[in-house]
Amino acid sequence: MKALEIRNIRKELGKTQAEFAKLLGVSKNSVQLWETEKRNPSPSMVFLIKETYKKHTENLKENEFENKNGNKFTELPDGSLMIQVPLVPFNAYASFLEVYEDEYKVKSKFETTYFTVDKIGKGNYIAFTVKNDSMNGGMLDDTPSGAQVLARELGKQHWRDGFNSTQYGWIIICETGIFHKDIKGPDEKGDITCVSRNKSPEFPEFPISLNEVHSIYKVIKRTF
Template identity: 35%
Template sequence: MDQYEELIRIKKMLKLNNSDLGSLIGKSGDTFRKAMNRKSLTDHDLKALVKSIASMNLHNNEDERLAIENLLKDIRKKVRKNRSDIVHKILSEEDESKLKDVLRNDPEYRDLFIKDDETKDVPVNQPLEIFQTKNGSQYEELANGKYVLTVPLVPVRAQARYVYEFTDAEYIEGLTKVSFIVDRVGVGVYRAFEIQNDSMDDDSKRSITSGSYVCGRELSKHHWKDKLRINHYNDWIIVHQDTILCKQIIDHDVEKGIITCHSLNTSPEYQDFEINLNEVKQLFNIISVQNMRV
């Protein structure tokens, strides 16, 4: 059974459809179906897809977990073999040896030199692979199964400018970068924002304290016409027409296009308020927080 046949078997086993799997690698259900039929997914897409399935813990028993784990291991073997084959084809034995000496300590090529049974010995903070998404986010795969996601940071001092220049690719590229540990490779636009007040600090574990960095995944505007998934995503970054807010969204009137914003801090100065989505430029659901210790 080849990797595509095994992936189809796992898809049926977990009761997933083409849209479910396609969304994990930024493809529509129909595009994913065609790629599966043609067996034309790239090694990177296959690896990212199975890695995402594994991180979502969708298995119902040990056999299903092992099936996913073994498929991921097979894909990693294939990736390493393909890279090695390319090296053999284009270099003489002497040149190949010299190149390997140069690349051996480069994190981006480390998995080329790791044997199947050595992965467990790689330090958890040592990347197995580094790759860039089409939206500009960088991922480093770690040996513990997680990823380091590096994204542009919008600090407090830059937020007034960001409101007006968030569509300028050159401006975004020039922003400082910051990294977060995440469970899987995501699809979409990611940004980090610095928090500038204590409106989301209620002294609980869910607090987002002043000075913290949060990482958010953008929710495209065409999704705003549907009910926001406010029960699934608790905390949001709202890029308003003249400011940037970090709030919970506790209600969404789809017909009127109005959201109700809520602060965790119960101080009287942080009352709930409404915003018309016509005044909003971007929405990000927060996926990771680096809280500033106080």
């Protein structure tokens, strides 16, 4: 059983590592080692994890909801909500652009991850894996490399209105890549400026024409 699969099962159950460990009768350290690929669970433990997940999903089927964009929400026993979304690595931008318009292909091409949310949203939600520290300036709301971020698409009709300062920044998808940045603009030419929170010379500001942008997402939640 892969580390990401274990992590996703735990998150879908709505459990912290400590709570998941207690549920399985193991130590928190064991769960941490599984999720970081430093140790594999035994065959009997894999069976227990799968059985626990199976019972959970059987109990929750009647509490599932889906918005018009195909994002699935599940109401958890404590009343909170969990969203299930495709997880797109930054280096897979070419593959993402190829299948973006086809909901089924997006879901089948990329792995799934889960986030807890406050309400059932009407927008189009996707998760991304951040690949560098350009948005990690050392502040509380900054995002380190390797984090997973949940983002909601901003319709193109709103792009010319400008991009306000946000808590966690934006995901910009264009022909040359996927970028996690703060955004200035657009200016009178229709260019936006992508700004990093890490002020290292390694991460300079750079412009992108909105004509070259495929889609833009507002980051609304993160997990590390």
